[in-house]
Amino acid sequence: MSSSLLRGGIIGLGVGKAHAKGYISSPDVELAAVCDMNPDRLQAFAEEWKVAERYSDYKMMLQDAKLDIVSVCLPNALHAEVSIAALEAGVNVICEKPMAVNTAEAQAMVDAAKRTGKRLMMSYNYRYRSDAQWMRRMVTTGQLGDIYHVQVSWRRETGIPGWGLFGSKAASGGGALIDLGVHVIDLALWLMDFPAVQTISAQTRSLFGPVGRKTWGRKPGQVxxxxxxxxxxxxxxxxxANGASMALNVTWAEHGQPQEDAYRVEVQGTEGTAILHVRNYKNDDTLRFYTEMAGVPVTVVPTANFSTPQGHEALVMDLAKSIRNGEAPGTNGEQGQIAVEILDGIYESSRIGREVVFGE
Ligand SMILES: NC(=O)c1ccc[n+]([C@@H]2O[C@H](COP(=O)([O-])OP(=O)(O)OC[C@H]3O[C@@H](n4cnc5c(N)ncnc54)[C@H](O)[C@@H]3O)[C@@H](O)[C@H]2O)c1
Structure with a gap:
């Protein structure tokens, strides 16, 4: 490896695998070190990705590995602690979503990035898909006219994660809303250049998980x-604040098309409606644009080009390139904090049983 390459590391080797692809693909960075407290996972991962420097303790890694970038891919409740430690060790951070389990932690992370002058990037990998980028170009170039409503959802028929700590409020801060909702909330706000959210009225529920139904990889009834x-x-x-409304529907589990796992972002404007609908993580047939031409309704079926790096791979490459070029990466801590504030508002509205007004 050339010594001019930036040194990258990954802490948490579940979804960390998706990050690894970016470190391998990028011409600006090498995957120098990995960390996981699970020794079997650490060994298997390090062998698969040919990483020599292995750590079970993230503090030792931050102290010894002389990293330029680290991906924090740990359970949600550890994101703030570990990201802040990395920033303070002089390392640029890619933090998995959700950024943190509450607004206070997210704010502390943003403050740490400012204090240290290091980059704090959010792992919003779905922005780094060609179809999502096309949707953004459609919105920002005004082809939809004035946006009046955004309808977003992520719905799974049987999709309660059966591994890790996703069912624990202490470890994850919340369930389906914080896990899946954060992605579609971010996509909607990013498409519109982050209009402020003024009010939230929400209702959450917990019906399948507590009784062990509709869980990935577990027998029925196994909690x-x-x-x-x-x-x-x-x-x-x-x-x-831009005059539009947003409706959100998120489920880890519901009665529906068996094995369905799909997210959808529908942006409605005075000149057209653009829809991104990704089913079971597939790339085919994800886009629609409905408009009128010469007085008749027209349906456009765009074909996005997925031959370039996508998702996590493109995201890691973006941060490495931004460090090389002295530019800002495509996501940041401030944007991560906005999503966490909205999630806090959703949970609070559901708890008190009425609308939450922001800024009061
Ligand atoms: N962006 C995406 O699309 C996406 C997809 C999946 C998961 N995620 C996020 O990634 C994070 C991790 O999720 P996952 O599915 O990989 O979970 P996981 O449970 O599969 O992996 C987490 C890993 O962290 C390790 N770990 C836990 N505490 C540790 C510690 N103190 N020190 C070192 N290692 C430790 C565990 O041993 C485990 O291997 C979560 O925040 C989740 O929301 C994001």
């Missing part, structure tokens, strides 16, 4: 170790 005290679905309605 996740440590219990299940988070939401497995919810809906929200929001008023935005």
């Amino acid at each position: 996740i170790e440590g219990g299940f005290d988070v939401d497995d679905g919810g809906v929200a309605f929001m008023r935005l």
